[in-house]
Amino acid sequence: MCGIIGILGASAPAAPRLVEALRRLEYRGYDSAGVATLENGAIERRRAAGKLANLETELGAHPLAGVSGIGHTRWATHGAPTTGNAHPHATDKVAIVHNGIIENFRSLREELIKAGHSFASETDSEVIAHLIDENLKSGQSHEQAAIAAVRRLDGAFGIAVLFAGEEDILIGARKGSPLAVGLGDGEMYLGSDAIAVSPFTTRVMFLEEGDIAVLSHAKVKVLDANGMLAERQVHTFAGGVAAVEKGNFRHFMQKEIYEQPETTGRTIMRYVNAFEERIEMPDLDGVDLGADSAIVIGCGTAHYAGRVAEYWLEQIAGLAVETDIASEFRYRKPAFGKKSFSVFVSQSGETADTLAALRYCKEQGLKTLAVVNVPESTIWREADARLPTLAGPEIGVASTKAFTAQLSALAALTIAVGRARGALSSQEEARLAHALMETPRLITDALKSEPEIEAIAQTLQHARDVLYLGRGASYPVALEGALKLKEISYIHAEGYAAGELKHGPIALIDEETPVVVVAPHDALFEKTLSNMQEVAARGGKVQHAEAFEICEYGRRPNKEELGKLFPFFGETK
């Protein structure tokens, strides 16, 4: 989660203010930073790898006086964290900062190179500046040029755009990454969140998915995803930091759910080389991915992430895998195969049982690999090697974005193991890496189902028991769903392997028991469908999450398609 700031200023030099705002965004993590301002109408940039202090040194040596500009803290996904890859990216007409991932950057880049553009960085983001530049050349207005460019971008993004020679326009756009507009006195601001603009104003407007905001000194115009003029509520933050951080989300858990396009994207891109569509693992310090077997250990949500990975590692990489709950594992004196390694999954990196299990494995001479969110935590430090998840701080008590970030890292690990074991050809690896890179966009699409999911939640709220069913890798997802419901609503919920239904719990099902089925349209779909039929025959209510069908269609299925997928439920949801 990098940071974006934009200032359409009145009289004070923008650069120190941009840096001040970036400092507030440091908590999100970054590896380089930069600003661009308008110096007598011309775009001037200052950028530096590493900490903000380096950017300040650069600005000290080469100061900027312009009153309007944009700034960025980058957390690299495409291209190394160098000064040359740091944002803003610019042509002589336009400068942009971008947060997120542009999925179709390669085809756009090729197209723009053919049109005579030359690229100065290895980032996906630079295409945005050239695309807008190209649109300007063809005679479009600044607003049109930016909008037309944004409409061509696939992926997840928050963007701020500054134009050469234009002191009264700044454009922001968001899809999958957050962006807020700050309203000042004769000044306007853009920021990744309310904290970024908090040094300048307490009045903040949060953009919604697909919004484009056109700022001038006097007003803000917002166009929604359909290009229609839209009104967005202005919030006034007089209160504490927590309220500011939550933005217009009701609580941190909701905010963190909506961060997932960004957090999964960041984690995936830590391991995927987007140019070569290949997995690149960091130095794993002797962990042999070509081993014969592995043990995957975690607690709660992290354990379920490990269980999903068990299916993947076996099916995709042909690796024999055993998963266990850390608290069980550490007391059962487990035995290992000779050529084996162990994986420990933990958000905090401090989970006591997981740590004890790691220490046990080390004592037994097994190499240990940590999938951990908090750098320098104990599990991080004690493991032989680590695969960081880049979910950022998780404040909500029930884990959400950490789970999907763990799955992202474990999916990359699966592909790397598949390659190491000779189970995947380079074409298969490219196909899987490509599919992985589509995840942030698909999550963005899935999040659009919130109104439908909310309506389903209304029907669940009075239930005494809820069953979650799934098969294959969807089975641990069902377990995780049941855990979430228990933690958050105190409703009793059970996750079950759909095929186990007939061996017991089916007796529990009646009209009073909602059943949530995780049923992606995969090889096991037909089998899951017959389990759903069993439930329907008992009068149980099946709530199928449309969100999962996006995997099949690459978008939300319409009613007709849903009818085809679930013939016996008709209109029922």
Ligand code: GLU
């Ligand atoms: N994908 C962009 C890059 O690698 C933006 C990364 C970010 O969100 O900071 O430069």
